[in-house]
Amino acid sequence: MQYRTLGKTGYDVSSISFGAWAIGGTWGEVSEQDAMSALHRALDLGINFFDTADVYGDGRSERLIARLRRERPEAFYVATKAGRRLDPHTAGGYNAVNLRGFIDRSLQNLETETLDLLQLHCPPPEVYERDEVFGVLDGFVQDGLLQAYGVSVETVEEALTAIKHPNVSTVQIIFNAFRFKPAEQFFAAALEANIGILARVPLASGLLTGKMTPQSSFAPDDHRNFNRHGEAFDRGETFSGVDFETGLKAVEELRLLVTEGITLAEFALRWILMFPEVSCAIPGAKNAAQAEANARAADLPPLSEATMRGVAAVYDRLIRPQVQDLW
Template sequence: MKFGFLFEKSIMLKRRPLGDHGLEVSEIGFGAWAFGGEWGEQSDKDSVGALHAALDAGVNLIDTAPGYGDGRSERVIAQVLASRTDHPLVATKTPPAPGPWPPSPYCRWQDRYSAAYLRENVQQRLQQLGTERIDLLQLHTWTRAWNEDPQPLLVLRRMKEEGKIRLVGVSAPEQDPNSVIPLMQTGLVDVVQVVFNLFQQEPAAELFAAAEESGTGVIVRVALDEGALTGKYKADHQFAETDFRRAYFAGDRMERTVKRVQAIADDVARFGLTERYHLADVALKFALSPSAVSSVVVGMRNVQQVSQNIATSSLPDLPEALLQVLQRHNWHRGVWYAGK
């Protein structure tokens, strides 16, 4: 079923293997966090239109979570999919029970991801999404403190055997992405989701190689650093009170970020690529450059953003020489999600 959203015929949305699980996903995936309203006011009409447009264009991976608007994002996705005949892969998440975020080294999995809690939450995800099986269920965060006794993942794998989950995953904590490598190596997870962008390049150290060796799918998030790497913000930009980025870029963070984004733009200009690649294209192509990456999920709030983001897939890969230069923008800046 088509919904009338037209894109240039030259746009070819490429697909990549999702690890060794026999599935292929669009290299640009749909990030549905904004559907919940945490990125400022968002109408369901715009959300529905954006998702229909993305699916019509060939996107077949949607990433969401119950925390995105207290289930609002999941409900909008369920509404859209109920009206279509295609079957994209929908990835959602189970958050830990209330406690520190990210989990501290002293958190016990029994308090954050007990078997009873996991089963109840997965049942809620099934109901919210209007499905009998979750395509990809990801624990929304993790701590290496649980690696020696990863019982929560054993519970999810039993639910996979029961037919309630197709694939098991973990959304790696941004401050310690390599904490999930042992889980990959022992086959406890089918897919990992990690932050990887021009500023945060730590997964390139070990995680990507471990993913290829273990056949684990890799979903990249925050490829645009919450919009900063598009180059559209000025140093004095202020986000709305309802936009989580107001805290993410609090204090002098936006000013510092903009200076670094300009340095990236200068590198791209030196290679003579400014007219062909927008900064957002460069950021997405960089995130897609490791062969271990299956898909990069990008937030898309309207049809225009869908068109812009999927067009990146048709562009040639960045020159290897430029990729090498862009590695210099790796930035050890701590966990900005905790606020200023």
């Protein structure tokens, strides 16, 4: 496993970390036994950063990570998120009273007295303009409730606005071989501001595993079944906003670039790590085998310049017209 510094937090985090959305909910059924096996195996392999949220399984994901802390002596970092419990989800809801309530609930779920990292969870765009929201977070840091805070965003524009606030430490943003825009329009500014970058949806909701076909089906409670057009939340969260059939075509072309002996998923994760501005990629894992497969990508050799150009060519021809201007 390789490690990189997570921006202003100073945390040295595993370049392949663990996204805990799938073990919480909206990815189909995951048993507690499988979820815990995935978490334990991740720790075995040197993964030391786990990303969750208070709404993943209504707190289930946080509680599973708390159990991991009870069962293992190793120190590791946990990032959670707050804001999506608001109903309605409005900018005005991001106030001191509501945020403190969300934080207290996460502290209870995670069985801890302070959060390593709290991220605003894809709030309405106007929240990023509100100095008072970030002032509230500064107060929570001073009070010891948080060690650091950041944001999880939908768009590059939101990311650029967020990092104008001096104490934002991290930005979590969708970045993968189907989503180039962050590298083109955000990474340089993030590097200058010493912002940690968490690359989320790194496998485009599984499309970049290469395991899907036109006949693939998903459980009723899996967002890949019910959110393809943004019916439940932002469309970009599902398959990175790429039309499923177009994504399958692009995957077949990417296969031609993959070195023998590695999987397309490992290739896709290693592609993300070719960008030194990225602190870590946070693929999900529903079981121990998936955690192992994710971790292997950290130790693969660098991709060649020709391979990187090949990935870019596939994006430019098939994917860019669909997503570049939207997120």
